[in-house]
Amino acid sequence: MAAEHADARLTRLLALISYLSDHPGVPVPEVAAHFGVSEAQVLSDVNLLWVSGTPGYLPDDLIDFSYDAYESGVLTLTDSRGMHRPLRLGAIEAIALLAAVRSIEQMPGVPGQSAVTSVAAKLAAAAGEAAAAASAVDVRLARPAVAAHLERLRTAIQDGRAVHLRYVSGADVVTDRDVDPGALLHDGERWYLRAWCHRAQEIRHFRLDRVLAVTVLESTAEHPELAGPDVAASAEPVLAGTDLEVSLEIAARARWIAESLPVESVEELVGGWLRVRLRVVTETWVRSLVLGLGADVRRVEPQWLADAVADAAVGALAAYERLA
Amino acid sequence: MDPAERLLDLVIALTHAERRMTKSQIRAQVNGYDRTSSPEAFERMFERDKDTLRELGIPLVTDTAAAHADDIGYRIDTDGYELPPINLTPAEVGVLSLAAQLWSDASLSGPASRGLTKLRAVGPAPEPDATAGLTLRLRAPEAAFESVLGALTQRSAVTFTYRAASTGEVRRRIVEPWRLVNQRRAWYLIGFDRDREAPRAFRLSRIEGRVRTTGAAGVVSPPESFDAGTVLAGAAREQGTARLALLPDRGAALRARASAPAAPLADRDVLEVPYDDTEALADELAGYAEAVVVLGPESLREAVLRRLRAAATLGGRS
Numbered sequence: 001m002a003a004e005h006a007d008a009r010l011t012r013l014l015a016l017i018s019y020l021s022d023h024p025g026v027p028v029p030e031v032a033a034h035f036g037v038s039e040a041q042v043l044s045d046v047n048l049l050w051v052s053g054t055p056g057y058l059p060d061d062l063i064d065f066s067y068d069a070y071e072s073g074v075l076t077l078t079d080s081r082g083m084h085r086p087l088r089l090g091a092i093e094a095i096a097l098l099a100a101v102r103s104i105e106q107m108p109g110v111p112g113q114s115a116v117t118s119v120a121a122k123l124a125a126a127a128g129e130a131a132a133a134a135s136a137v138d139v140r141l142a143r144p145a146v147a148a149h150l151e152r153l154r155t156a157i158q159d160g161r162a163v164h165l166r167y168v169s170g171a172d173v174v175t176d177r178d179v180d181p182g183a184l185l186h187d188g189e190r191w192y193l194r195a196w197c198h199r200a201q202e203i204r205h206f207r208l209d210r211v212l213a214v215t216v217l218e219s220t221a222e223h224p225e226l227a228g229p230d231v232a233a234s235a236e237p238v239l240a241g242t243d244l245e246v247s248l249e250i251a252a253r254a255r256w257i258a259e260s261l262p263v264e265s266v267e268e269l270v271g272g273w274l275r276v277r278l279r280v281v282t283e284t285w286v287r288s289l290v291l292g293l294g295a296d297v298r299r300v301e302p303q304w305l306a307d308a309v310a311d312a313a314v315g316a317l318a319a320y321e322r323l324a
Numbered sequence: 325m326d327p328a329e330r331l332l333d334l335v336i337a338l339t340h341a342e343r344r345m346t347k348s349q350i351r352a353q354v355n356g357y358d359r360t361s362s363p364e365a366f367e368r369m370f371e372r373d374k375d376t377l378r379e380l381g382i383p384l385v386t387d388t389a390a391a392h393a394d395d396i397g398y399r400i401d402t403d404g405y406e407l408p409p410i411n412l413t414p415a416e417v418g419v420l421s422l423a424a425q426l427w428s429d430a431s432l433s434g435p436a437s438r439g440l441t442k443l444r445a446v447g448p449a450p451e452p453d454a455t456a457g458l459t460l461r462l463r464a465p466e467a468a469f470e471s472v473l474g475a476l477t478q479r480s481a482v483t484f485t486y487r488a489a490s491t492g493e494v495r496r497r498i499v500e501p502w503r504l505v506n507q508r509r510a511w512y513l514i515g516f517d518r519d520r521e522a523p524r525a526f527r528l529s530r531i532e533g534r535v536r537t538t539g540a541a542g543v544v545s546p547p548e549s550f551d552a553g554t555v556l557a558g559a560a561r562e563q564g565t566a567r568l569a570l571l572p573d574r575g576a577a578l579r580a581r582a583s584a585p586a587a588p589l590a591d592r593d594v595l596e597v598p599y600d601d602t603e604a605l606a607d608e609l610a611g612y613a614e615a616v617v618v619l620g621p622e623s624l625r626e627a628v629l630r631r632l633r634a635a636a637t638l639g640g641r642s
Binding site: 317 | 613
């Protein structure tokens with residue numbers, strides 16, 4: 001286990017004293033589940049509390065537990081050294097939680113919306129002055145129209161069922177595939193499904209706005225653990241494999257490419273232009289990107305890709321003339 | 325010794341101090357400080373620990389004895405220590421558990437999970453299924469976030485070096501901060517630009533170097549209400565309904581968003597797709613090249629043609 005920050009542990013130690021003061025005789029596993037930590041961690045915390053107290057640190061100065069109860073795996077606090085009162089929220093803690101709850105409030109498909117609204121109000125009341133600062137942090141979630149997919153996939157995840165997806169890739173290719181859905185992720189802009197794809201035989205992220213149809217299957221998901229919460233440790237969906245390296249010279253206005261795509265390197269050029277190198281999965285994808293950038297790209301490498309982009313543009317202009 | 329053990333003993337000692345504890349008393353009496361090798365090592369450790377306690381919301385107050393101005397004492401204000409009563413339901417604790425996972429980096433996820441721990445101490449067990457399967461993860465804010473947030477809470481102006489996206493120009497800005505906004509996976513500061521004398525949005529990733537406060541605290545008063553969306557967009561974005569002619573079997577993602585099918589044109593399917601940003605849709609549509617032709621409106625058609633004409637000059641053969 002990575003070393004825990006002292007502030008996190010101190011917070012939990014104080015929280016444990018409050019919690020155990022209110023709940024005498026709680027089994028260790030229940031305490032662990034309540035705080036979302038391992039039983040070993042709870043025991044280690046209790047052993048630390050047992051030797052803590054007021055200066056002097058004689059037996060009567062220390063926090064104390066019932067030893068008999070402890071021997072049978074149950075925690076009963078017998079002396080809290082006056083630390084039983086719950087600690088208030090720090091300003092940045094209140095801001096981080098309140099801004100997060102207000103973000104969730106905007107998420108479509110969050111069940112029990114009333115709990116989201118009520119907990120926001122309770123937090124604001126408990127936070128006092130910090131609540132005013134929290135309103136200075138504002139998360140504006142995009143709301144793509146994917147509510148029907150979202151609901152169906154959520155149910156499938158809860159029921160442990162496999163689903164059939166009809167999906168269109170960024171290269172405009174439609175595929176059918178069976179997947180074991182693991183989690184629905186929202187990054188503030190889009191929804192993604194993380195799933196074990198039977199066709200690719202690996203974990204894939206599917207953009208919900210590119211899902212054309214969802215059918216819940218009779219079969220149960222075989223690999224739900226491969227897409228479960230442990231994998232969720234990665235902050236952002238991984239969207240790209242990496243086969244083809246390209247280099248683009250882009251205008252300052254297209255700086256978002258350097259900021260939001262997984263670029264290999266960024267070089268500042270004269271006049272605010274940038275040279276970015278990035279690895280991409282398919283030629284089709286990067287060709288679409290460059291076409292959309294228009295005059296904000298002035299140079300593309302390799303040369304064959306530049307030619308392919310130009311050919312596609314010439315072909316499109318001809319189509320416009322034919323339809324005019 | 326675990327630093328958390330020393331911190332806990334410090335909190336307990338300062339809570340129980342008859343009136344206050346001086347630094348020398350702390351060093352002599354509190355478990356963990358007695359092992360520091362030198363006065364300097366003690367000073368450094370104690371300064372860090374004071375910051376930690378304050379960040380956790382523990383009301384550490386200094387108390388200077390009347391007779392000796394340089395004799396600083398510390399205590400914990402027990403009246404300000406306690407969390408006000410907050411009666412959480414199991415569903416609400418479930419929401420808080422989801423909320424604590426929202427931030428993907430330490431600068432906000434650490435504080436959020438500490439907050440959750442404190443609330444768990446007084447709350448019931450969470451309702452397990454309240455948020456199962458859903459995860460909201462926001463991109464970590466840039467380093468500038470913390471300084472800007474600090475300036476926002478003390479209502480002071482900030483100054484920083486900024487690279488403008490439209491021109492690439494790098495300039496020093498003085499801004500009265502109003503709000504930090506996350507939109508489309510990016511963080512922005514919205515505030516009043518003193519040079520331009522107008523509200524502006526600044527993408528945090530384009531701030532170069534440090535953000536410093538300038539002038540007095542308490543001078544910035546954000547307007548009661550303002551439309552963050554308008555400031556972010558720069559100008560109002562153009563909405564509309566696109567009429568598109570698609571080659572058969574192409575543009576499945578567009579077809580999924582179509583509001584109404586229309587009569588076909590030559591060998592193409594015609595459909596209508598609503599949009600809220602002409603330029604963003606033009607980026608997407610130009611990417612389809614000849615598979616998608618814009619029939620209207622004219623502003624969208626022209627935006628796509630502009631992109632295609634520029635791209636047509638990229639090749640070596642032209």
